[in-house]
Amino acid sequence: MTKPPSPNGQSIRESFFAHHPDVRHVLRLFDHLPGTLFYAKDTQHRYVDANQRNLRDVFGLERLDQLLGKTDLDFQPVALAEAYHAEDRRVFSSGQMVANQIWLVPHVAGAPRWYVSTKTPVVDSQQHVIGLAGVMYPIETPEEQASFFRELLPAVRHLDQHYAESVSMSELAAMSGLSSTQFNTRFRTLFRMTPSEYLLSRRIQDAQDRLIGSSQSIADVGLAVGFFDQSHFTKRFRKYTGMTPKAYRKRFRGDRS
Template identity: 35%
Template sequence: MRALSPDSHFEVLFDHLPGVSFFAKNLEYKIVSANRAFWERLGCSSEDEVIGKNDYELFPERLASKFRSDDEAVIQSGEPKLKIVELFFNLQGLPDWYFTNKFPVFGRDGSVIGVMGTVQSYSGEKSALTPHLQLDRAVSYIRDHFQEHISMTDLAKRTGMSVRQFNRRFREVFGTNPSTFLIKTRIQAACEDLRSSDRQISEIALDYGFCDQSSFTQHFKTHMGITPARYRKEH
């Protein structure tokens, strides 16, 4: 940021705090600093790949819109927003709960010149998730069994809600329906397999709960914008 020496590299401090991602953005909401945990979680190989980018270039639109709204609130108020409970994909491509803390960054003249924050796994602090615990049962089940056949009726039963209530509540919290969430979870996990293995795409498709390669390719292109084969080639 302008108020700091370009040689400060204070974000390196967060590399010594296990499980903590750090970021800082300017008034244009572009990343100006990030620690290793932050850019590695995005699948990048260096900080340079995220510097100068905004959330819409790094995250799905629903998440980016939520992040932008929180950033705007912090910058406009000059007050921090603490322990925002959010769901992200972890390094294994599986959904997990995180706490986000956001703080305004002030210049030497006292004006707000940006926003910075930390993202950290809730590390088992279930009490902080009380408003979401019913849905957490479904999310945890998806995370542990996404490679298997999962029915929405069964997920709803696990939350103690009717299918209609479950779908409505899930959409309110995550901005998508549980069926789409399940598909995205499978695709995120498949992405890791495509990057790290030479297995046949048809084999990966079946292993991650898709009925065949054609179905997998169709869903993959819908959510990732490219085919699995092209994704593997580019990554």
């Protein structure tokens, strides 16, 4: 059952836009840009706006008031939410745009997708930063993937297709035509995570989908995504999402077993 609108969230939004009453009308343009995800946050990382595609595809929500006043920690795995917030703080502290960053964004239905993200500060009449506005567009075609991932493209594709298997980092480096050190440095620079962290994120995201959408046991879910020890799976899952696989399933699927 959907929770009723939060008056607090709406008041947060109204307070934010009181500094720029005309901006909200401009922002509605983003509802008519196919494929583009838009959002705005205040300096406490609380959402004050988002377009319909973002609400539907990323958050699984029907109405804006279900998002207002909440942060990424209310929707995303802890590790990903903290990474989003760290980049937000770069914008808040510098007052400068952070452009063309690559993010792997989870979707409520289907596999996560690659996006190019740009965030820009929002300032009041005295030029004080009061939040940020962000847009993301998907990296979809092979040409776009080659343009952004460059020599890492074969390794990224291999990880996306074989993350549930044993993956050799030295083989990934060889696919990219780089030494292991060069490969790790390039990967971390581009994606803000190591290849091993990316591998873990893909496994956990698959596990999340299986916990919600299948009747597999927790042990079988762990095996299916590449964890051969249930305790290790539980430990990694909890570190990434902030809850155990059992608690995650109960919260998002409503299991009482």
